[in-house]
Amino acid sequence: MTVTTASGSGSGKDPAAAPAAPNTTDFEATPGRFGGVGPLGESRLTAWSLTSLLVSLYVINYADKAVLGIIAKPLREELGLSASQIGLVGSLFFLTFTIGGFFAGLLNKWMTLRWSLVILGLCWAAAMLPMIVVASLAVLLISRLFLGLAEGPSSALLHTAAYAWHPPARRALPGALLAGSASISKIAIAPLLTLITVSFGWRWALFALAAAGLVWAVVWLSTWRPGPYIASGKAKATDTVDAEPATPWVKIFLAPTFITGALLVMSVYALVSVVLTWLPSYFEDGLGYSQLQSGSMFAFPSIVGLALMLLSSVTSDRMITRGASPRVLRVVVPSVGVLFSGVLLFLLPSIGTPIVCVLILSIGYGFAAMVFPLLNAAVAEICPPRQTAGTLGVFLAIMAIGGLVAPYATGVIVDAAATPAEGYATAFQVLGLVASVCAVLALIFANPVRDRARLRPHRVAVEG
Template identity: 60%
Template sequence: MVSSKLTSPPAGTVTPGTESRRKAWSLTALLVVLYVVNYGDKAAFGIIAQSLKDELGISASQVGLVGSLFFFAFTVGGFFAGALNKWLSLRTVLIVLAIVWALAMLPMVFAATFGVLLVSRMVLGLAEGPSSALIHTATYSWHTPGRRGFPGALLASAASISKIALAPLLAYLSVTLGWRSALVAMAVIGVVWCFFWTRHWEVGPYIPAKASKDAVDPNEEPRVPWHKILLTRTFISAAFLVASIYALVTVVLTWLPSYFEVGLGYSRLQSGSMLAIPSVAGLISLIGGTLLSDRLSARGWSSRFVRIAAPSICVVIGGGMLFFLPSISSSPGAVAIVSIGYGVGVVVLPLCNAAVSEICPPQQTAGTLGIFLALMAIGGLVGPYVTGLIVDAAATPGLGYAKAFQALGLTSAVSAVLTLIFADPERDKSAVRGRVALPQ
């Protein structure tokens, strides 16, 4: 007879189907706030970029290099998500990461040099890298696989929320109190979040909690070899697609206020505040698209259609709009093209994350998403630096930014077409989970 010690679930878990939905959405909201802080740390750099150029005497390509090295460290950090999830509980690891983010804001406040800027942003990137997969894992623990599109969209909308809610505040602080005040504000917000997290977090029932070494759950799906997950056509093609869109997201975070200011002629305060405009379009796309996706999924529509085909077509449309940006001479017209092109494309991010989470067994979700989101972050490694090079080489800054967005639009559209051809989550889920499991 198997002892109760071996068959009982880990302490603190909730039986699937009996969880409080109010608690599920409250904790999802708390995780969205953490992701808003995450993106606020990124947006702060874009908002103060011109001030840093003026004070430190650095070039556009150097600003882009800092942005890209941040995402290099972010990519490296992402590969540690699975290991951190294995070593530490979600409660512990996320509070540690949030505190590191807050501390990483402060060196530039006391010693503003290019070297300090570079190191502090890389430390921030390394600490933020694993957080994306861990935040998604924590959120998915409260939602069934078939209904993860909308919660995933709320997480993806954190970028938009940070630009709508935080960017105008950070721009105002930067202009009125100096750029250092924006960094101090983000550090304080991060520490305040930790207080609420330690009081309220509890792991949900749909992803296994961190259990004791000897505990065994007889209902748990067996693990599968990692290469069987990572070499599926869905994983590979979706990784290229989200990397291309993430390049656009990071260029918007790093360079859009500069484009509005030196390329389109808006004031520094206007440019920082206008960072919210593309985010409104993105928020509408994310919420509307994923609500529709979850509803269609509940009605039996295939995952390939709702999480791959439909959002990929949106990316093709958005990329096509960005391709024509250099031919737009009107400043309001350019703002509209960037905003709509960005907005319709970002819906692919939560839906591809949900599609990839379908392929793997639940206990491998954090590791799978950690690798997937680390590969996604390669777009952030390339985008900001290449944009800086294009701007420095262009006849005018405005033309340089427009050509950079044109290249991003073309790249994302091609990636979307490839994903349409190759990705099929249901096919790859059957192939992966039908394999012989690894020994436990």
């Protein structure tokens, strides 16, 4: 018995009697990854240009998150804050970030991606300004809560916008570029923000981020247009995309791939949130590096993470188009990477040499980060295209729960430890252990091919 993708419209008629629809997983019509014309006639140059614009917004998104870690020490000194208070601010950001993620599907329904993303981007810019005018713990809390709420829906909407320009089997690379925005931000933007903070003060770092958001909004409004592969709000895509009947949301959210995938990315995102909030402080207070060195070294884990995300995603796309197993490439490979990361992080407290600690943390972070683009692509495949934004919105909102808990817990551990170095190392050890358990669950239960066939029967024809 052979299972193949069908071109039926989902109307209940015999697929063989229906007109052949474009096969969005067929890439023979595409002369090159970055040039030529795709299966639905779209310009690949346009697709990648607009994907780059989305990546640039995500870079700003992560810079807005990371700036708290960069300015944490001067902020603590000026306002007289404890490590636990900074950790609480970081965790409360992820509270509203998690809540905001559940609104991605509604925003995608109410308005086009063009307007929803520009409104969100302008809100991020506005969130940077209150602390410049009035610096206090209360203002810091309110501005970060607002920023979290505005950033919550962005990941799902950005992925939906990018997937709209790329067929399903080649979504790992654009997904990797989006997930790699965190790395790009820490490699290219974090050192610059650190230099601004050291040279001019932390307020100027916030002002620079607000200005970047405004510039992006102008460019976005003048260039964006919707892609052909996913319908978004009032800007509907092709009839082929819209023809498939909707799958009940509860079935999508109870799929084993969705549940175990969400647990895995949540555990890894806990590590990401701690890195964003605490890594410069760990390098400075825990390992003895200077503030400028710590801000520059902030990029080390991200360099490893970006390289591994791009390598695994390009390999995944290429092998899937040649018939390799999506489960192996988009579930097994990243889960094994998380297991390896967990082992490295578990060893961190036993390491006494600072540069070795930096190396272990960087490699561990890099192998864990592979999970984001690959699992995002896997989860997006189990639902009909028009439900992508809503599915990813809930998936990524659950992911953000890791960021809700981990930064505050790390602050508590550091305050209670004998030394900062011991506290940070213990926190990373716990993160590695939790992520390893979640990786084992994903290895056992997650299977996007199985869940896609069960949840989207209109796309499957059985030939006996």
